[in-house]
Amino acid sequence: xxxxxxxxxxxxxxxxxxxxxxxxxxxxxxxxxxxxxxxxxxxxxxxxxxxxxxxxxxxxxxxxxxxxxxxxxxxxxxxxxxxxxxxxxxxxxxxxxxxxxxxxxxxxxxxxxxxxxxxxxxxxxxxxxx
Amino acid sequence: xxxxxxxxxxxxxxxxxxxxxxxxxxxxxxxxxxxxxxxxxxxxxxxxxxxxxxxxxxxxxxxxxxxxxxxxxxxxxxxxxxxxxxxxxxxxxxxxxxxxxxxxxxxxxxxxxxxxxxxxxxxxxxxxxxxxxxxxxxxxxxxxxxxxxxxxxxxxxxxxxxxxxxxxxxxxxxxxxxxxxxxxxxxxxxxxxxxxxxxxxxxxxxxxxxxxxxxxxxxxxxxxxxxxxxxxxxxxxxxxxxxxxxxxxxxxxxxxxxxxxxxxxxxxxxxxxxxxxxxxxxxxxxxxxxxxxxxxxxxxxxxxxxxxxxxxxxxxxxxxxxxxxxxxxxxxxxxxxxxxxxxxxxxxxxxxxxxxxxxxxxxxxxxxxxxx
Numbered sequence: 001x002x003x004x005x006x007x008x009x010x011x012x013x014x015x016x017x018x019x020x021x022x023x024x025x026x027x028x029x030x031x032x033x034x035x036x037x038x039x040x041x042x043x044x045x046x047x048x049x050x051x052x053x054x055x056x057x058x059x060x061x062x063x064x065x066x067x068x069x070x071x072x073x074x075x076x077x078x079x080x081x082x083x084x085x086x087x088x089x090x091x092x093x094x095x096x097x098x099x100x101x102x103x104x105x106x107x108x109x110x111x112x113x114x115x116x117x118x119x120x121x122x123x124x125x126x127x128x129x130x
Numbered sequence: 131x132x133x134x135x136x137x138x139x140x141x142x143x144x145x146x147x148x149x150x151x152x153x154x155x156x157x158x159x160x161x162x163x164x165x166x167x168x169x170x171x172x173x174x175x176x177x178x179x180x181x182x183x184x185x186x187x188x189x190x191x192x193x194x195x196x197x198x199x200x201x202x203x204x205x206x207x208x209x210x211x212x213x214x215x216x217x218x219x220x221x222x223x224x225x226x227x228x229x230x231x232x233x234x235x236x237x238x239x240x241x242x243x244x245x246x247x248x249x250x251x252x253x254x255x256x257x258x259x260x261x262x263x264x265x266x267x268x269x270x271x272x273x274x275x276x277x278x279x280x281x282x283x284x285x286x287x288x289x290x291x292x293x294x295x296x297x298x299x300x301x302x303x304x305x306x307x308x309x310x311x312x313x314x315x316x317x318x319x320x321x322x323x324x325x326x327x328x329x330x331x332x333x334x335x336x337x338x339x340x341x342x343x344x345x346x347x348x349x350x351x352x353x354x355x356x357x358x359x360x361x362x363x364x365x366x367x368x369x370x371x372x373x374x375x376x377x378x379x380x381x382x383x384x385x386x387x388x389x390x391x392x393x394x395x396x397x398x399x400x401x402x403x404x405x406x407x408x409x410x411x412x413x414x415x416x417x418x419x420x421x422x423x424x425x426x427x428x429x430x431x432x433x434x435x436x437x438x439x440x441x442x443x444x445x446x447x448x449x450x451x452x453x454x455x456x457x458x459x460x461x462x463x464x465x466x467x468x469x470x471x472x473x474x475x476x477x478x479x480x481x482x483x484x485x486x487x488x489x490x491x492x493x494x495x496x497x498x499x500x501x502x
Contacts, residue, residue, distance in 0.1 A: 039164065039167050040167050040168045040169045042431050043430075043431040043433070045432070061484075063432060063433060063455070065172075065365065065369060065455060065456075066164075066168060066365050068433070068484075
């Protein structure tokens with residue numbers, strides 16, 4: 001997946017929405033910018049499939065040598081799949097944050113929140129932060 | 131980011147920016163927290179050479195009559211009578227025994243062999259300590275010269291550090307016993323050289339006037355780079371000192387902590403001495419409920435951070451002051467203050483990390499010790 005195909009939250013998560021068996025399924029991960037800013041990732045705490053998520057609320061955490069960061073869901077819905085191999089292979093987040101580095105899949109309920117941005121707008125936010 | 135706030139800059143500031151240093155505010159200074167990866171910078175210090183710009187640390191020079199007696203009355207460790215060449219880690223306490231700072235007191239010869247005293251204090255405490263000293267020196271002829279902003283301090287740490295500095299210095303750092311120092315010339319420039327550090331590795335620290343900082347940094351850096359060494363930021367400094375079991379002011383030490391709790395017995399000399407805070411330390415030593423600085427090793431990779439509570443069964447018996455997953459040990463370790471009944475080596479405790487209890491074991495500090 002290329003970042004141009006994704007939508008982004010201010011808190012650096014990305015989502016990709018696809019129709020699957022009549023349901024809207026969002027694949028969710030964190031951006032390359034976030035991975036670069038965190039560096040030295042050592043730990044990731046993920047919820048189980050079946051957990052409900054709320055847009056803007058934490059669904060897990062990622063920890064680097066330096067600090068712990070919350071992972072915020074960009075969508076409302078229910079987790080249908082978790083990338084359980086990721087916590088033991090966190091380097092995937094460096095090599096393929098928009099593909100193999102996906103974190104959870106969510107069965108979306110309701111509309112896509114309006115505060116999500118396209119890649120260009122997200123990049124602009126990151127550039128302005130520097 | 132720092133445009134609306136005037137941060138102090140070290141003489142090496144531009145170098146850090148030119149070398150991808152991620153600059154952050156630290157105690158009013160713009161400092162590099164890391165250049166590449168914390169783990170890389172940490173490991174290069176353990177395996178080769180890590181170079182740290184520690185110019186933000188306060189450097190206070192003393193002159194006048196009876197300086198050593200004056201400092202002796204304000205530090206937990208003897209200063210008076212300490213021979214020239216020696217450097218002492220010490221605490222400074224207020225009347226109620228609260229720790230104002232942890233400091234290094236230097237008694238060194240200048241280039242002509244004339245002894246002088248200086249002190250290195252934490253950046254975050256510099257103004258406080260300067261005030262504290264000024265308030266107490268009235269009636270004496272003692273002068274305090276704060277050269278923090280006109281000089282630089284470079285820590286060169288790691289198993290190959292002294293070998294590199296030796297090539298540039300008139301005095302071989304290996305010829306200085308641990309925790310001693312002298313004034314010499316490095317790259318032809320007058321410099322204070324000491325066999326000190328904050329990483330648990332061998333190595334040395336160099337203090338020079340600001341104008342000589344870049345030259346000396348560049349020369350040491352090219353030697354370091356030739357052996358897979360390089361610059362390291364504040365983040366690696368923190369994981370290195372944590373593994374080495376060294377306290378950090380603002381975390382393990384603060385004004386609410388009494389030296390009797392710190393497990394730094396070597397830095398507290400009570401016998402035949404009088405100093406500010408002494409009575410409170412003697413009093414605290416009798417308190418069998420006072421939490422003591424202790425090492426914990428956690429199961430898994432999750433790190434306990436400052437303020438995480440420590441439990442023995444249901445009972446709260448301590449609090450974490452620093453913690454990280456650390457690169458050399460590849461373990462999650464913490465320093466914590468723990469009730470004396472629950473800090474025997476091997477004691478099983480649990481740590482509450484954001485609502486989840488994690489198993490922890492009391493282990494010895496330092497967590498890491500280099501092979502000699």
